[in-house]
Amino acid sequence: MEMFVYQVIESNQLYLSLCIEVDRVYWRKRGADIAILFSTSSIGEAYSWIQNRKDQYIMNGKKPVALSKYHQLFLSWSSLEQEAEKLFNLLQGRALLWSELISFLHKKNIINIKLTLLPILQLLYLENRMEIKPGVTCNDVIYRWTCHRCMSDRKYLRMTDCATCGKQCSMCEQCIWLGRSRTCTPFFLFAPSSIKKEKLISVKPLSLTAAQQKVCEQILSFTQSEEKQFLLWAVTGAGKTEMMVPVIAQIRSEGKKICWVTPRKDVVHELQPRIKRIFPQERVLALYGGSSDLWMEGDIVIATAHQLWRYFQAFDLIIVDEVDAFPLYQNIALEKGIERALSTGGKMILLTATPPRQWLEWSRSGKLPSATLSARYHGHPLPVPKLIQERRLWDKIENRKPITPFNHFIKQVITYQGQALIFVPEIRRVKQVLEWIRENGHGHLAMAGVYSQMSNREEVIRRFRNVELDCLVTTTILERGVTVPKCFVMVLGADNLLFDQAALIQMAGRVGRSSTYPYGEVWFLATERTEGQLQAKKQITYLNRLAKKEGFIRKEAYYQ
Incomplete structure (x- = not known):
């Protein structure tokens, strides 16, 4: 895949291109022309070239390079805009490597888009509906090396000979089981949907105990506040799932998306059918390694933490279950993945039966809004060891x-x-x-x-x-x-x-x-x-x- 870096004439803005002909037409429609400055087969090289020359006017009066040797578009401009809109509607809120994007399209049975995919992606990039980054950045001093997919640092990055670009590039070993994130591999961040349609939610009736109801009201109040995070310290067997039902119903009635994150696959298997029975008309997905729901669209997503590396500002509410458990607790990469999957202004609820001491101190000082549920749903005490x-x-x-x-x-x-x-x-x-x-x-x-x-x-x-x-x-x-x-x-x-x-x-x-x-x-x-x-x-x-x-x-x- 050949990529270009160019500059809009009489501007200091640099752009990356997957299909230079799209850029030529796009800017001519706006009364401007472009000049190619750099081309490469590695997105990492192109990205680094731009990062190292930000805010510099490079052309200094040079004439633009002729573009006649490049491929012409397969679609008319209006058709390209229509196809870009269709694809964007499918990919909103996703964070995908090139290989994952191709798998996504195959899952959706979108086969005939192959010849027009690069022009469509480039148009989305120009319209600021998508960001393009390399899977791994390693252009700067080593302590700044980063995997953009899982956001791991240099500790998990390794330089290897790459068969894809024919050069040496860095690969991330932290998220390798999701697919190889490399310096030469494009990583796409698609903007989330801005449309939130209010709707009536069908919920299976359930009753809460007085203790559950009290805590539930505190959480509902939090969702309407300016605070971002809320800690729920609930004893084991308190009925946390039932307490979250009114909260989920409220958020879904506003047309917003929800993700319930857990550190373990078996919890996903257990929780997804329970939530589906409570919300029979909602699309409830179960995402984990090898899941058949991968690449499907859901209103409520039950997922292991690693799966959130594939989302970008997609969820308005994220419920993090067993937040103090391995591998979630103090795992910076997973924490950053959850943060990135949360929409701007979104809310996060942290569930735990064993909060770390520091979190309790934050709670007591008012730094972290919280509630404590000290009783089990059946009203019997916890067995004392x-x-x-x-x-x-x-x-x-x-x-x-x-x-x-x-x-x-x-x-x-x-x-x-x-x-x-x-x-x-x-x-x-x-x-x-x-x-x-x-x-x-x-x-x-x-x-x-x-x-x-x-x-x-x-x-x-x-x-x-x-x-x-x-x-x-x-x-x-x-x-x-x-x-x-x-x-x-x-x-x-x-x-x-x-x-x-x-x-x-x-x-x-x-x-x-x-x-x-x-x-x-x-x-x-x-x-x-x-x-x-x-x-x-x-x-x-x-x-x-x-x-x-x-x-x-x-x-x-x-x-x-």
Whole structure:
């Protein structure tokens, strides 16, 4: 793909061109002519050439270069404008590499546009309805190198020999699984739609608790304010999805688009059908790696965080779920991607059960508007963990020696016909714990282990959710998102550095979520007590007291 840099005669403005004939006609219609200054096969070189010569008048009276040798347009000017309008309506709010743009057009069955695509894109660029950048910029000092797609810095950029441009160019390794972002690859940012049509929204009826209603009203008030972000600190099992329904309905009634972002694909799978049932007439998409909804148009988009690298100012409301979880928390590239996907004047709601300390300080100081939901939807308190110490814990597990508290925990699960979710800090401990359970009189239980590197982990998790397993030994991959009605949690080695306060609270939050069985127990079994264990118990106790003080806990339910 040949690209040009040119200057409008008697102007200091430089332009990039994918199809120079379009520029010639465009400027002649405005009584001006152009002079080509530079041509290349790399968008990175052209972009750098312009950036290094901004605000310079380069022509100094030179005559424009003749353009007769360049290809003529395949369309009349009026037809080109019509086709550009059609394509822009499809691509509004998208941020796509050249390869992604081609995939998008194939998905839309737009095959006959191939010969006219470059002229159409160039016209959109000239009309300021699209920006063109290289996938990666590496023209300046190294600390300014940037991937424009994922906005990563030099740490993730690598110089390679490129078969596309035949030169050395930089490639981004941070977002490579979405497609190669290179210095020589064009990256297109299409302006968002400016048309917002009010509409009537069909919503499946649902009822909110008094606690949920109170918080919902605070969030609705925020959406009408000048503030940009809102923090919702809601306990695990509070019913965050239900609370967001009136907010989503309000934003959609204004004709605006919404994105619900989550760090995990399984949450997308779970949430998309729920939202679709609540809003049956809305186009609700599920976007993740390998999603069949990719390139489709949606009113409400449920997506993993990485997918937002493909959007530009597209959403008027972004709900960021589990905002403190991996890989979202402190991931600058993902945070910037979410920011870029938010429209000018858009709102962002941050959902978490374990807010970082700094966020709480911002909340208390008024820097970050917030609300706290301290009660679960069923009105029962959060199960408070039991902190139990056991000397030489892992030696006993490795040698399959009796551990009285562990044995008592499993017997309790059996007595109440529940399911045991046992967390361990390392993959190698999964097998050891399963063997300990079998060798200590519980071999009759249906049990399994799961960790991130297992090829069949989704099948094992499905069996646990379907109550086909009595006991599941897992690493931290299940600290969030897994819900079974009668769950009992044991955290083995709770003194491990991996198990910080937030992780322990999330693990404890698997218990008592169901209204049919809001009980169960949480045990932290460790060689010694740590600050993480103590603070987790302290925060859970504090939230229960707050919920009781606010009148959101049923008197007959308060058993702690």
